[in-house]
Amino acid sequence: MLFVQHKRNKLRMSSTSSFQEIAFKAELDRHVDPECEHQARILCGEDPTTRVAVVEELRNIIYKRGECHPPRMDDAFLLRFLRARHFILARAHRLMVRYCKFREQNLHLWRDVYWYGLTRLGNIFEGVLFDRPDVGRLIICRLGKWDPDILPVEDIIRGCLLFLEVGIMQPKLQVLGGTAMIDCAGIGMKHVRQLTPSIATQAMNVMGITFPIHQRGVHVVNCSRLFEKLFNVFKRLAPSEDIWKKVYFHGYDYDSLHRYIDPECLPKRYGGRREPVSLKEWLTKIKYYKNKQFDEDLRTLGYAIDE
Template structure:
């Protein structure tokens, strides 16, 4: 019976990934987490849209209210900050079309368990996304596919108003990571990865945690950090070595997979994309096509 209940919960959660409706009950969370006040939201959207027209620093593929709102939510509802993020996001897309254009999004199921998620979204953690780079075989697919997979997770996730508000927490598990892996991370790849972390993506980044990492990786990380812009994001990066107790001080075990001393069963990118493909609709296809992805 427990197994059946778990299966039913998962199916409900997968179907909810297609939810594009604003939840009135989430207004308090939006105010606390994103500084969003229903009395000023419409005015902030208009101000952001006017900035786009007047400054001409970017040319977004969408300018509707729902689209601009995700950038405001990612920057505490401050139009000027949201505009800077929008410019970064569009510049990133313009400079890296190979990460989106004509990519078969469903084909990224090949990444398997390299990326996982926990479909247990709480206000203090948001959506937990896990990267297990040690499971990646550089001989099987290029490092660009890692960036593509992470971007895909974010692009699909950020379509949900709920996740725009709750944001997400990233957990990078370095177990099994070797020099063969690390040699793939050139400065340009590192900059792309840091842009995905939050510098150039409209996500409410709650924290970035690194577990099972060696001193070599930590040193390499801090070297690449110098290439990135100064940002408050760095205050939310935490290295835990092999210490699960340290990790638990930041992420409640209730939200973590069992392998990290938690209570959850994570969902692989392969399974998640398979379920997205199962429950997707015309609106989803249109959104993906507008982003540049190949849609069947």
Template structure:
């Protein structure tokens, strides 16, 4: 591993908003440093006054995640917070007492590219065909996705830039399809943008046959909004189609790009190496099991 990759891994726990990110926050999130504190307090007051949700945290850093995901509009950030808290209350099994580092067992399923660009954000890849339903329950996929997001948005940079998802269907068969029930599909939809405080730039489905594309469309009726579904793009086996949305500079070589991927095991192992007490406390507050 190169020294540049090691520096990139250390930066995964950076909680500072550098000047470049401050500029991007102003452009992408409409965040104004001169009014930031006032808007955060406005959101906090709204949560207390309306009493529609009980967030696990109420500090500025946590509330900023929701404001950045909703163009710094308190009312929209509040609606997102309510959905986030409701989802947590309805699905406690997805994180309560889940040992975060234990999700390295999903190593061959989730990957990422540590090359974050304003038009793409963080690229996360889910290789569904690598999942063995006989080895891990489908809920583990949702748990893995949630953990990637929760740890990722500890970085202000990723709160600002957001993310893009590639779902690679190569190798998917009927044994996988049988596990994708409407309730699981709804959980996945919620995690990928409707209830989670992240700017979801797009979901791109590749190596998908017409049969499974039709299956995805069956789940369309579960999508909470048409706007959300408009960010889902099917490319079949045509990587040129994918390149119209994602510059090859940001893509792994597998998809006609130039980047190396980082597996979830590599990523979480480095996170564990460089983490601190603040990281442990953040995950503990969310309900995850952490190292004692």
């Protein structure tokens, strides 16, 4: 009986491992399948028959107004901004301007940063490779796992940015968007002292104000009332109130979290059914499966790559 159970467990582990390996390979997939086209219509207001013309119109607006100088102007790059703003040209252009301005003002967050070197962040960031239309990609920041004595706070922002920049290369994630979780377990005063207004502003910009991703929500868990009040102080720094409408505090109540995120999408530690993937493991697999196009895309954005 024990032998049979052991065999079943091995098969289950093998099946999970195989699924994750397929998911890792798909992280660099630029293919748009029929299901993605269908979801793009529903979630992004995208019409395949007019897509090329709308992209060209956005390009013309950027050139005509001259308010920003994007690192790329190809169709694939511009398309992610349109998808993030429901194919509304004016909103997509404003997002592009904010994105470029943020890059210009925070060059230290990516210029000459060796992307694979951010594996040093270990499991501070995690992702769940189970993307659904109602949740998108779930990204988790476990702030308590960060040691400020070893890693500068800027590395936290760099890690989040890289997670997003690489993820958004996938058309599927451009369409589905993402959901963020901030796990405050283990946070102490040495962490709080690092959260200056400048860092808070950078974090809010990355979470959705300047980045071309459909932000579905930010969920804060394992958070005391004191820390919730600290978050509320940061509201004054946000240029738009819209971002705060999507921030939810759950304290230590996972049942509250489950009302917004199906346990099917969550790691087991939050009452879910999934195995999370650390930033370190994810980047290691990306490096293994990456191609010349990936290198060129990151080089264009300013990251240092393998020579």
